[in-house]
Each structure stands twice: as structure tokens, then as C-alpha cells.
Amino acid sequence: MQCEKQAPIKYYVGIDVGSASVRAALVDESGTVVAHADQPIQIWEPQPDHYEQSSADIWAACCSVTKKVVSGVDASQIRGVGFDATCSLVVMDKQFQPLAVNSEGQNNRNVIMWMDHRAVSQVERINATQHKVLSCVGGVMSVEMQPPKLLWIKENLQESCWGKAGYFFDLPDFLSWKATGVTARSLCTVVCKWTYTSDGGWDDSFWKMIGLEDLVKDKYEKIGNHILSPGEPVGKGLTAGAAKDLGLPEGIAVAASLIDAHAGGLGVIGADVKGHNLPCENQPITSRVAMICGTSSCHMGVSEVPIFVPGVWGPYFSAMVPGLWLNEGGQSATGKLIDHVVRGHAAFPELQSKAAASAHNIYTYLNGHLDVIKKSLPVGFLTVDLHVWPDFHGNRSPLTDLTLKGMVVGLTLSQGLDELALIYLATIQAIALGTRHILETMQAAGHDINTLFLCGGLSKNPLFVQMHADITGKPVVLSKEVESVLVGAAILGACASGDFASIKEAMEKMGRIGRVVQPNRGHKRFYDKKYEVFLKLVEHQREYRSIMNSF
Numbered sequence: 381m382q383c384e385k386q387a388p389i390k391y392y393v394g395i396d397v398g399s400a401s402v403r404a405a406l407v408d409e410s411g412t413v414v415a416h417a418d419q420p421i422q423i424w425e426p427q428p429d430h431y432e433q434s435s436a437d438i439w440a441a442c443c444s445v446t447k448k449v450v451s452g453v454d455a456s457q458i459r460g461v462g463f464d465a466t467c468s469l470v471v472m473d474k475q476f477q478p479l480a481v482n483s484e485g486q487n488n489r490n491v492i493m494w495m496d497h498r499a500v501s502q503v504e505r506i507n508a509t510q511h512k513v514l515s516c517v518g519g520v521m522s523v524e525m526q527p528p529k530l531l532w533i534k535e536n537l538q539e540s541c542w543g544k545a546g547y548f549f550d551l552p553d554f555l556s557w558k559a560t561g562v563t564a565r566s567l568c569t570v571v572c573k574w575t576y577t578s579d580g581g582w583d584d585s586f587w588k589m590i591g592l593e594d595l596v597k598d599k600y601e602k603i604g605n606h607i608l609s610p611g612e613p614v615g616k617g618l619t620a621g622a623a624k625d626l627g628l629p630e631g632i633a634v635a636a637s638l639i640d641a642h643a644g645g646l647g648v649i650g651a652d653v654k655g656h657n658l659p660c661e662n663q664p665i666t667s668r669v670a671m672i673c674g675t676s677s678c679h680m681g682v683s684e685v686p687i688f689v690p691g692v693w694g695p696y697f698s699a700m701v702p703g704l705w706l707n708e709g710g711q712s713a714t715g716k717l718i719d720h721v722v723r724g725h726a727a728f729p730e731l732q733s734k735a736a737a738s739a740h741n742i743y744t745y746l747n748g749h750l751d752v753i754k755k756s757l758p759v760g761f762l763t764v765d766l767h768v769w770p771d772f773h774g775n776r777s778p779l780t781d782l783t784l785k786g787m788v789v790g791l792t793l794s795q796g797l798d799e800l801a802l803i804y805l806a807t808i809q810a811i812a813l814g815t816r817h818i819l820e821t822m823q824a825a826g827h828d829i830n831t832l833f834l835c836g837g838l839s840k841n842p843l844f845v846q847m848h849a850d851i852t853g854k855p856v857v858l859s860k861e862v863e864s865v866l867v868g869a870a871i872l873g874a875c876a877s878g879d880f881a882s883i884k885e886a887m888e889k890m891g892r893i894g895r896v897v898q899p900n901r902g903h904k905r906f907y908d909k910k911y912e913v914f915l916k917l918v919e920h921q922r923e924y925r926s927i928m929n930s931f
Contacts, residue, residue: 390879391458393450393628394869395442396640397465397551399423399495399675402441405863406449406458407870409879411890413861417448424489426482429500431493435470435478438491438551439558439625447627459879460633461559461618461626462611462872464643464865465551466494467573469529472554474546481533485540491551492529495676495712495773497782499528502535506590513575513586518691520780524712525573526550526603530592542594548603550574552637559622559634562615565604566636571696572708573639574603578697581607608636609698610646611875611883635876640865641708642700644672645680647868648833648859650701650887656896658855659830665701667830669819671848672865673838675716677811679709679777679818681827689825691778692818702883707827709777709818714811715838717772717786721807722746726795734797747843749801759843760809760850761906766790766802768810769917778821779918787917808844812851813914819852833857835864842897849899851907860894867891 390409395402403418419441424432442463450458469492471479478490492498503523507514514521521527526548534542549557550569557563570576575586584596599605608614614634623630638646649670653661660667670680679692682704686695694707713720722728722742735745750759767789774782788803819829832854838844839858849856861867871886880886 388454388457391453392870392873392877393446393458393461394866394873395446395461395463395555396643396865396869397421397438397442397463397555398640399466399493402438402445403863403866404442404445404449405866405870406453407867407890409874409890411861411867411892413863413866415449416863416866417445419445423493426484429497430482431496432481432489433468433491433493434488435491435554436488439555442555443625443627450627455629458628458632460635460873460875460877461628462635462869462874462876463552463555463559463637464640464869464872465555465637467524467526467569467639468493468551469526470549470551470554471533471541471545472547472549473544476547479541479544481537481541483537494524496529497523497774499523499532500782502531503528506531509589511586511589513577513583515688516575516577516695517693518689518777518780520691522693522776522780523782524776527575527590527592531590534592534594545602550639552639553604556614556634556637559618559626560615561619563604564606564608564614564636566610566638567607568610568638568642568699570604570607571699572642572693576607609702610636610638610642610700611872612636613876633873633876633878635872638700638868638872641672641678641680643868643872644678644835644865645670645700645868646871646883646887647861647864647866647891648835648857649680649682649891650884651833651857651859651891651893652888653857653893656857656893658857658896663830666704667828668833669822669829669831670833670835671815672836673714673834673844674836675714677711677714677815677836677838679815681707681822681829683707683827687826689778689822689827691780692822693777701887707822709822711770711811711814712776713770713773717770717811718804718807720772722800722804725800725803727797727800730797731800743841746801746804747841749797750805750843753798753801758900758903759805760847760903762802763806763809763910766806767910767913767917768803768806769914769921770807770810770814777818784918784921787921789917805843808847809851809910810914812847813911815848816852816911817914829854831855831857833859835859835862845897849897850903851911853899853904855899856897857893858895858897860892864891
């Protein structure tokens, strides 16, 4: 009896541009990452709160990692490419050449990073207008969005940049343009970071009111007047030049892109949860929040009707999952904050030495050290007298106050490894308490959330995951594939190829559950008290600032 010939496996390439590196993955139709590669990219910090990158450096890294993951694979089996990236601002001239976003005139540095806070004055003036478009960004625009950055360029680099600029791209859209030669923008980027609305488009009155009427005159050609839904095919696929750069055949489908956090949400939030005894089983995905935690963290919740949440971005229609409204909470510094606290401690050299001797990374070693010093206590209870307010880079959600500062209460004169482990633990708890603050604000506005889905680099840290379960009181679902953001990007490519009927179908088939972490219910009272202290910290900070401002 002759066996049926097995159909060849279909593959998709997901390319993710994070803050400090570019990653690519070859993903099959079941959502398995078959090959993975990464490469660092450069960040310039010419002065405090100014962070810049190079679009040429980023594209070169995209090409390098993609060639690695597709090496040795039959190119005819690779069906589509999807990009995601940070919501950084890329500036090009009318001939698509990079323009400097700095006073030094360094044209290779043509990207203002998402975490750049140079436009504080501009965003304050934008928020003072109280224009109606601000209702879709939680009522207050963030300095990390694009309008204040555009206004900063106009006011500070009028001749060298603003007057010569031909195109302002969100980084995800720059990548799809580079791949296809088509300047179409993704609905995700323009809705979430530029004030475009899916029902009304651009609002002329907003741009005129904030002093950027120049963008209206050319029918928004510089910022996008051709908008595509995420996952929709862009143009005729890869151009000959891009195909050669990436090591792929010409014409392969390229999807309209996503912001990196949204790609992570796409990679996890729609997974089939049957058989895992989770409260979200047999519930719509509106009962879930996807938390993408890396350098910063984003909290993505969806709803069937628009929900306006104070201090939380959105609601954005179809910005992540087609047909659903998206709210996006966030913390501007999480992984970056943990690194800052640990590496800046006096005991860091000792930690480095001991971690290297034990062949562990520094965080695995710290987690083990906490287990040693806890004695009979649960690990989390070690911080009964040590409390952190985590807004070292301002508060994105739900307070939307970029002037807030970090706080530590409970320090002693000791500076040994034990103290480093404790401040590390307290910092992780503070980030989880911030997540609880965001979730409670979303729930008070009308969301009904019962399960967290975590992905990103910090989701690999078991202490970080357990603290989020314990402090929020909700089970945490981890993806079977750690690289969920890359799976999300690959899902876009799969949709653009036509192999799946919809994003929702691809999410269900390519997003897979790995492990579930349940909260320790017996620790609830302790964390309720920690949360009380957490909220008191910001009250005190505002109180003492008010006192000093009256000086």
C-alpha cells in the first residue's frame, strides 16, 4: 500500500527590531520556532534623555539575521515575511536618504528612539490643547509618541531636518517600505502613535492646532496617506534588491507590520487554552491581558466595545486583533530598571564573579541567593521593610506623569550581596505592583480581566513571573515558544501569504501554551499591604514636590 506523499512544511520569517538588538526567526505553520538569530544594534545617547539609532544599521542587522535563519532551507517553502519594531521615529529626505535628528548633523543617526524624552516641552503644549484626539491616548499624550517628536524637530532642526524631510516613518513602516518599496503605513502604528483614527482618518484641526500644519498641506504624504491593516500584503512583496539583501526570493509576501509589543500580544493572546484549568477557558479573549516585558513593558487588553481608560492608551480599533478595540497600558522602564539597579550596586562586581564561577547568569544567581537567605520565609516576604517606586523614567500608565521619579524606602548602611539581592527583589515586586495598578485601572473602567499572558525577555525569569502572579492574584500563562514576539511577526507573514483566512485563525494555530504559573493565594494579605505602601509612595512624592515647589 503506497503512503501518501506528505505536503512540504510551510515556513514564515518573523523579524523583530527591539531597542538594543534585531532578531529573526523561521517559524513553521504550527508556530514552532525552527531557527533563531540575533544581532546587536547601536544606540547613541548624545545628551540626557536623547536616544538615537541608525536606520541603515538596523536594516543591515535585519539582513544579517534573516540570512542566518533561512540558510539551508528550501526557499520555495518560505511563504511570507512579517516585521515588528519599536515605535521609534525614522526621518528620510525626499530621495529616501537619512536625515540627522541631532544638532551635530550626523545623518546616519536618523532615528529618534521610542524612549527618547527630548520633547517634554512640546508634549506639554500638545496636552494643553485638550484636543479631542487625546481621548484615544488615555486623555494625555505621551512624550514617547510621534507628534511631540515631530514638533521638536520643527522647532529645533528647522533648516537641517524639517525643511528637507520627505518622509517620517514609524520604524515598523520603514521596514516594510525597505522590503517592498511601498510607503504604505500600518493601521497599528498610525492609530497608536500618530493620532490617526480608523473611522475618521487624520484630523486636520489637530495638526494645525499644534503647529504642524505643514503635514496637512501635502495630504499627509510625509506621514502616510495609504493605510493597511496589520497582516495585509504590502505591494508585490519583496523587491529584487530587498530579496538579495535578506537572502530570500523576490516576490515573497510582506505583511503590513506591527509595533513590537503588539506583535507579542498577537503571538500569545489568542492561544488555545483548553485543558489548562484557566479562568479564561471558554471565555472570549477580552478576559485576557498580554504583557510584553523587556526593556519596557506593555499591557495589551482587548474589548468588543470601546473602553476609555484614564491614563491608558486607546481604545484603538483593529490595531492588534482585527475587529476588537485595544487598550495599551505600559511601564517605560522595567528590564532597563532592573539592570540599572543591579549593575549600579556596590556589590555588583562580587555578583559578577560568583555568577561566573557558578556558570549562571547574574539573575539566576540572584534568584538562588534569595532562596538561601529567605530561611523559612516565602521569598517575597523578605522585603517587608524595603519598598521601591519604579518610575525612574517617569510613569506611562496609569498616572501619565513623566516627571515622576524613582524612590527606595528602607535602605541601610549595608552594601553586600544580600542587600543587592533584596533591592533586586523589591524592584521586581515594584514592577509587578505597577502592573496591578494598571490592571485595576483597566478593570475599574470596564475591562473584565482574569488571566495574564506573559512574553518577552523578562518572562524567562521565574521570580519575575511568580511575583506577577502573586501580586496581581491572577494566573500567568507562558508561551511554549519563548520568542512570542517573533511568532507574532511570523503570524503577520503567514496572513500576508494567504495561508490563513484571518489573523484570528493564525493566532489560534500558531500561538501555543507552555506553562501556567498560579498565584500563591496564601500570600495575598502580604501583597495587599505592599500595594497599600506602593500607592502611599507616590502620594508622598507628590506631597513633598508640592512643598518644594512652593519655595
